[in-house]
Amino acid sequence: MSTKQTPLLQVRNLQTHFKTEAGWAKAVDGVSFDILPGEVIGMVGESGSGKSVTALSILRLIPDPPGKIIGGSVLYKGQDLLKLSWEEIRHVRGNEISMIFQEPMTSLNPVFTIGMQIMEVILEHNKVSRKEAFDRSVRMLELVGIPGPASRMNDYPHQFSGGMRQRVMIAIALACDPSLLIADEPTTALDVTIQAQILELMLKVKDERKDAAILLITHNLAVVAETCHRVMVMYGGKIQEIAPVRELFKNPLHPYTKGLLASLPAVDEKRHSRLRTIPGNVPSILDLPAGCKFVTRCPERLEKCFTYEPELIEVSPGHWVRCVLVEK
Amino acid sequence: MKLIEVQDLRVRFPVTGGVFARKIGEVRAVDGVSFTLERGETLGLVGESGCGKSTVGRAVINILRSMSHGVEISGKILYHHKNGVVDLAGLSRSQMRPYRSDIQMIFQDPYSSLNPRMTVNQIVEEPLKIHTKDSAQGRRRKVAELLGKVGLTAEQSNRYPHEFSGGQRQRIGIARALATNPQIIIADEPVSALDVSIQAQVINLMMDLQDEFQLSYIFIAHDLSVVRHISDRIAVMYLGNIVEVGPAELIYNAPLHPYSRALLSAVPRPDPDAPKDRRIQLGGDVPSPLRKPSGCAFRTRCPIARPSCADAVPPLEEKEGRWVACPWVPQSGLS
Numbered sequence: 132m133s134t135k136q137t138p139l140l141q142v143r144n145l146q147t148h149f150k151t152e153a154g155w156a157k158a159v160d161g162v163s164f165d166i167l168p169g170e171v172i173g174m175v176g177e178s179g180s181g182k183s184v185t186a187l188s189i190l191r192l193i194p195d196p197p198g199k200i201i202g203g204s205v206l207y208k209g210q211d212l213l214k215l216s217w218e219e220i221r222h223v224r225g226n227e228i229s230m231i232f233q234e235p236m237t238s239l240n241p242v243f244t245i246g247m248q249i250m251e252v253i254l255e256h257n258k259v260s261r262k263e264a265f266d267r268s269v270r271m272l273e274l275v276g277i278p279g280p281a282s283r284m285n286d287y288p289h290q291f292s293g294g295m296r297q298r299v300m301i302a303i304a305l306a307c308d309p310s311l312l313i314a315d316e317p318t319t320a321l322d323v324t325i326q327a328q329i330l331e332l333m334l335k336v337k338d339e340r341k342d343a344a345i346l347l348i349t350h351n352l353a354v355v356a357e358t359c360h361r362v363m364v365m366y367g368g369k370i371q372e373i374a375p376v377r378e379l380f381k382n383p384l385h386p387y388t389k390g391l392l393a394s395l396p397a398v399d400e401k402r403h404s405r406l407r408t409i410p411g412n413v414p415s416i417l418d419l420p421a422g423c424k425f426v427t428r429c430p431e432r433l434e435k436c437f438t439y440e441p442e443l444i445e446v447s448p449g450h451w452v453r454c455v456l457v458e459k
Numbered sequence: 460m461k462l463i464e465v466q467d468l469r470v471r472f473p474v475t476g477g478v479f480a481r482k483i484g485e486v487r488a489v490d491g492v493s494f495t496l497e498r499g500e501t502l503g504l505v506g507e508s509g510c511g512k513s514t515v516g517r518a519v520i521n522i523l524r525s526m527s528h529g530v531e532i533s534g535k536i537l538y539h540h541k542n543g544v545v546d547l548a549g550l551s552r553s554q555m556r557p558y559r560s561d562i563q564m565i566f567q568d569p570y571s572s573l574n575p576r577m578t579v580n581q582i583v584e585e586p587l588k589i590h591t592k593d594s595a596q597g598r599r600r601k602v603a604e605l606l607g608k609v610g611l612t613a614e615q616s617n618r619y620p621h622e623f624s625g626g627q628r629q630r631i632g633i634a635r636a637l638a639t640n641p642q643i644i645i646a647d648e649p650v651s652a653l654d655v656s657i658q659a660q661v662i663n664l665m666m667d668l669q670d671e672f673q674l675s676y677i678f679i680a681h682d683l684s685v686v687r688h689i690s691d692r693i694a695v696m697y698l699g700n701i702v703e704v705g706p707a708e709l710i711y712n713a714p715l716h717p718y719s720r721a722l723l724s725a726v727p728r729p730d731p732d733a734p735k736d737r738r739i740q741l742g743g744d745v746p747s748p749l750r751k752p753s754g755c756a757f758r759t760r761c762p763i764a765r766p767s768c769a770d771a772v773p774p775l776e777e778k779e780g781r782w783v784a785c786p787w788v789p790q791s792g793l794s
Contacts, residue, residue, distance in 0.1 A: 177654035178625075278743075292744045293508075322507035322681060324741050327725040331740075350655055353684075353727035357735065376731045394659035395729050396688035405666070406659035406688065412624045413654055 138165035138206075139311060139344050140189070140228075145203035147181075147188045150196060156416045158184040160368040161203075163443075166311065168342035171334070173355040173376070175348075175391075176365030177413050182348045185365070186313045190228060191220050207311075226256045229304040231297070233316035238300060239288040245272075245299050246284030252306045271302040275332060294325035298332065305336060312337070315348045330358055352395060356380055361449070364388050367424025368416060370443065374450040384452045386432075387425045423454070431456060461539050462642060462675050463496040463519060468534035468548070470514050472527055474749065482529070486748045488514040490699035490756075491534075491772065496643065501669065501676040503690030503707065505683055505722070509748055510696040512679045516645045519677065520562050521547050521555050538562075540642075560590040560639035567648035569628030573620040579606070579631055580616045586638040605634040608671075609664060626657035633664065637672070647679045662689055683726045687711050695719045698748060698756035700772065705781020715778060715788045718757045755785070763787050 147159040159181040166172055176182045187193050188200050191212065205212040212223060224230075232238045240248060249268035253259065259267070265284070272280035275298040288296055297317060304312055314333065318326035337343050347359060355362050355376065362379045364372040364387065372385040383389045390409035411428040420426045426436045433455055441458055443451045470489040473482045489511040496502050504512040517523050523530050536547040538558060547558065563586075566572035573582055583605055587598045606616055609630040620628055629649060636644055646665070650658040666689060668674060680686045686693060687707055694704040695718065703716040714720045721739040741760045746752060752759050758768040765787070775782040779789060 177656060294744055322745075323683065323727075324507065324722060324725045325744070327727070327738055328740070330727075351727065352655070353729040356729045356731045357727045357733065380729065380731050391655055392729065394656055396659075396662075396684045405663050408659040408663060409656040410660075412626060412657070 136167050139168045140166040141206040143204045145185065145188055146201045147184050147193055147198060148201055149198045151417065153417050157368050158416055159188060162370055164363055164370060164373065166344050166346060168344055170360045171345045171347060171358055173347045173349065173359035173362040174365060175350060175352060175355055175362060177350060179413055179416050180365040181368040182365050183315055186315050186348055190224055190230060225252050226307045227309055228311040228313065229309040230313040231300045231304045231317050233319050236296060239296060241288055244285050244287055249303050249306055252303055256307045271306050274336065275302045294321055294328065297321060297329055301332065311344050313346045334358060352391060367419050369424055371453045378450050384446060384457055385454050386429045460498045461495050462498045464537040466493050466535040468492045468518055468536065470518055470523060471531040473529040484749055487699050487751060488748060492701055494694055494701065494704060496675050496677060498675055499673050500691045501678050501689050503686035503693040504677060504679045504696060505681065505686050505693060506696035507681065507745055509745055511699040512696050513647050516647050516677055516679050520564050520645055521550060561641055562643045563636035563639060563641040565632050565636050565644060565646040565649045567651055569625055569632055569652065572632055573628060575620055578617050578619055582631060583634045583638055586635060590639045605637055609634045625653050626660060629653060629661050643675045645677045650685060651680065651682060683723065695722065698751055700756060700784065701775065702757065702784045703781060709781050715783045716785050717761050717763055
């Protein structure tokens with residue numbers, strides 16, 4: 132994949148803040164990245180790092196109040212999604228960019244049949260007859276591997292298992308052939324054998340659509356290693372490191388990324404040996420340090436890190452790091 | 460030395476329906492499980508949701524009857540304590556009391572397993588009030604000592620659970636479990652709700668405490684890499700049965716049962732160059748425990764199933780250093 136490709140999506144200096152009783156929480160604070168056509172890009176981070184808020188901001192799904200996108204731009208095919216009217220952004224959602232969420236139980240409506248929920252998306256975005264929408268829905272269910280798709284169109288969400296519900300969510304998300312699929316922890320609630328099935332399904336469906344891209348948000352580094360081309364590491368509302376997946380795992384440069392990778396129990400590690408840890412706790416987004424966001428837990432910090440926050444710097448082609456240690 | 464010996468444990472939950480909530484069926488959550496737990500060892504219980512791993516843990520600590528009305532429990536849970544042997548499965552609430560302090564539990568969700576109206580002091584002190592005759596001063600000293608052991612400071616002891624992060628709350632839960640000097644701790648998904656960087660802290664803490672207090676753990680989890688790291692032995696469960704049990708290294712590096720193989724092959728590895736074709740894809744979903752297949756429960760998804768698998772539940776047999784419930788393995792050409 133060459134970096135000269137025109138990006139599918141360009142996020143620039145995105146800032147999403149939430150108003151709380153204790154002041155403004157800077158959940159996403161100046162995030163910039165590109166998504167290229169055909170790529171699977173991972174976003175990893177811990178709870179409160181801002182990864183889900185970034186995803187929701189792209190589709191303007193941030194509840195306002197208390198949230199507010201206070202700055203930046205999200206360019207998709209040349210237009211800034213943040214400047215669209217509600218009518219226009221509705222057309223983008225599901226049609227151009229769609230999203231699947233972690234909880235397949237709560238994101239499906241329990242009182243409508245699966246068939247109606249897929250047909251709804253198709254009818255909303257296309258001028259087709261109900262018959263055509265029905266046939267297309269059956270094809271979608273077949274595509275995501277639901278056995279006997281036509282007979283299951285009239286079933287309700289509770290009649291499906293967790294893995295099957297997530298398949299239905301993928302069918303709904305892909306019903307209008309979007310160019311970008313944002314998957315927010317799509318397999319976190321699923322068992323490992325089902326997780327493997329769902330990830331494989333997402334990649335298979337993507338490969339069938341030329342130039343379609345996936346933004347995969349997860350806290351699971353192993354899932355990223357197995358599915359993504361590039362990875363962004365978020366901490367404290369900012370991207371701390373971006374790199375091609377092999378580069379990130381072989382040559383992590385940000386102390387936070389290094390700590391995360393070191394804390395995983397290795398396959399060949401001696402059992403019962405102590406795991407490497409990142410000391411301390413994830414800071415509250417209401418109480419982030421003034422300088423580098425990771426300074427409170429960083430084993431390699433310098434005096435100036437407390438007050439000075441470095442920019443993302445490209446250290447090798449495609450590998451960007453936000454850390455004073457890589458600054459010259 | 461044996462500490463816990465579970466023999467042919469069966470747990471059935473009634474399923475009720477209709478206006479009068481009559482029993483219309485039953486879920487055989489645990490369907491003939493036997494294992495032992497040695498002093499000072501960690502036994503990992505792994506399997507997918509609905510396999511009965513949590514129910515086994517709750518049966519050992521004998522809280523199922525209080526949690527679920529009409530539950531049927533059979534089989535034996537022999538606890539070898541210092542003065543003899545007792546079958547925990549048959550004990551009533553009051554008969555169980557003397558043994559409660561020996562067997563404690565750490566829960567998955569550190570948010571809902573701590574009373575939000577109690578301070579950390581009160582939470583950790585409560586088991587001491589119930590199970591010991593310590594004076595108020597003695598209890599206070601013990602609480603301070605316990606909090607120190609799990610890495611919390613004395614200033615934090617007057618705060619309420621909501622003032623702590625997930626990892627810190629799990630530390631409070633661990634301190635509470637340790638308060639009665641238990642022999643056995645049942646940890647049900649103790650790190651699943653925690654952030655990656657915090658999981659390692661809690662695992663290290665649990666291993667340190669095990670060494671210090673000679674604890675035995677039953678470690679229940681679905682994250683297989685974490686289980687492997689902490690466990691001496693691992694039991695793999697599928698739909699209420701143990702399909703394979705043995706030393707952690709063996710089960711991880713050379714699983715024999717077709718389900719253990721598929722489960723372990725599905726675990727994603729934090730290595731972009733890990734071969735992707737290593738996966739053994741299982742067709743379909745885990746069947747509902749309400750309609751458990753006859754014979755070997757795994758036969759509906761098993762790549763090497765034969766017609767005779769439907770006839771009887773295969774017993775655990777000793778093969779290649781571990782116990783496996785499949786008559787067809789080891790099989791040449793399957794590796």
